[in-house]
Amino acid sequence: MKTEAIVEHITDWLQDYCRRAAMRGFVIGVSGGIDSAVSSTLAARTGMPLLVVEMPIHQSRDQVTRAREHIEFLKERHGKVESVEVELTGVFDRLIEALPDGSDEAGHEMSLVNTRARLRMTTLYYFAALQARLVVGTGNKVEDFGIGFFTKYGDGGVDLSPIADLMKSEVYQLGRALGVNEAILAAPPTDGLWGDDRTDEDQIGASYPELEWAMSFDGDRSALDDRQSEVLAIYRRLNGANQHKMEPIPVCMIPDALR
Numbered sequence: 001m002k003t004e005a006i007v008e009h010i011t012d013w014l015q016d017y018c019r020r021a022a023m024r025g026f027v028i029g030v031s032g033g034i035d036s037a038v039s040s041t042l043a044a045r046t047g048m049p050l051l052v053v054e055m056p057i058h059q060s061r062d063q064v065t066r067a068r069e070h071i072e073f074l075k076e077r078h079g080k081v082e083s084v085e086v087e088l089t090g091v092f093d094r095l096i097e098a099l100p101d102g103s104d105e106a107g108h109e110m111s112l113v114n115t116r117a118r119l120r121m122t123t124l125y126y127f128a129a130l131q132a133r134l135v136v137g138t139g140n141k142v143e144d145f146g147i148g149f150f151t152k153y154g155d156g157g158v159d160l161s162p163i164a165d166l167m168k169s170e171v172y173q174l175g176r177a178l179g180v181n182e183a184i185l186a187a188p189p190t191d192g193l194w195g196d197d198r199t200d201e202d203q204i205g206a207s208y209p210e211l212e213w214a215m216s217f218d219g220d221r222s223a224l225d226d227r228q229s230e231v232l233a234i235y236r237r238l239n240g241a242n243q244h245k246m247e248p249i250p251v252c253m254i255p256d257a258l259r
Contacts, residue, residue: 001170003177007042010162015046017160018134025049025080027128028136029120029155031192032066034184035138035163038171040070041178042162043136044078051127054085055120057092058195066184073181086123092116113193117154128159137161140168142208146215147235148242149191149204156245167215168208204238206231 018026025048030036043050052074054067074081095115102108124135137158143149144164150156163171168189175185188199189208201207206214213228214235224232 001173003173006166006170007045007174007177010042011045014043014136014160014162015048018046018048021134023134024132025051025134026136027051027053027124027131027133028138029053029055029124030067030070031138032063032070032184033138033187033189033192034168034171034175034180035140035143035189037070037180037184038175038178039136039138039162040074041078041180042174044074044081047078047080049080049131049133050074050078050082051131051133052081052083053124053127054083055088055123056085057088057116057119059192060195060197062187063190063192066181066187069181070184073179077179084127088116088119088123092119095119114151114154116193117151117191118157121154121157125157134159137164139164140166140171142168142211142215145246146211147204147238148245149200149238150245151193152245155191167212169212204234206234211235 014026026043026046028036028040028043028050030040030052040050040052052071054064054071056064071081071083075083092115096112102111121135127133128135135158137155137160139150139155139158139161140163144156144161163174166174172185188201190197190199191203204211210231211234214232217232221229221232
């Protein structure tokens with residue numbers, strides 16, 4: 001992979017898109033993870049105004065620390081980078097107090113996880129509208145187009161996606177080239193939505209390298225070992241179940257004869 005060329009390509013693409021949209025810059029949420037670190041660094045490289053938003057909701061201390069260290073890294077290396085912390089824990093707690101509990105415990109927990117992501121999306125778009133800026137997405141190709149590992153109208157609610165055509169392993173390559181903090185590069189990937197230390201692999205049941213393999217697999221399934229068969233089944237199950245996230249919203253077209 002031509003890492004430096006890709007960095008320049010994405011930087012130019014972000015800058016060009018923002019100018020053509022007649023917007024004044026970017027807004028992005030940072031979590032202390034590799035995807036948001038790379039995406040925010042690419043946006044900062046454009047030289048256009050960038051607001052970096054930290055939005056803790058019962059967040060673990062190490063995630064908060066990594067996010068804050070990354071924000072300082074951006075400010076030290078790039079001009080026109082500002083930051084704001086919006087503590088959403090109280091907002092989240094008050095909202096769930098107002099909502100009824102679900103009868104399905106697992107479903108109720110997942111609905112709360114998605115609610116966290118949607119509160120953050122709402123916050124980002126508040127600042128975007130306030131400052132005439134674009135919300136930058138942080139999803140990679142495995143998440144956005146492989147297994148649909150994102151919240152619809154949560155972290156999936158963005159204006160443009162700079163790294164969505166890059167596999168997770170490629171995002172790490174860009175992160176190293178961009179000088180992203182080693183603590184972020186070494187941290188196990190996590191969406192940070194559960195209030196505990198569970199990783200993406202804990203939730204999915206497969207690692208990102210395994211999922212990348214499954215995305216490109218087009219061979220004889222009978223030749224696979226047990227783990228490969230398991231990973232391929234996980235990938236295909238999630239890919240199928242989450243197509244509603246990855247395809248355009250279905251529109252009921254009215255036949256001319258009924259008009």
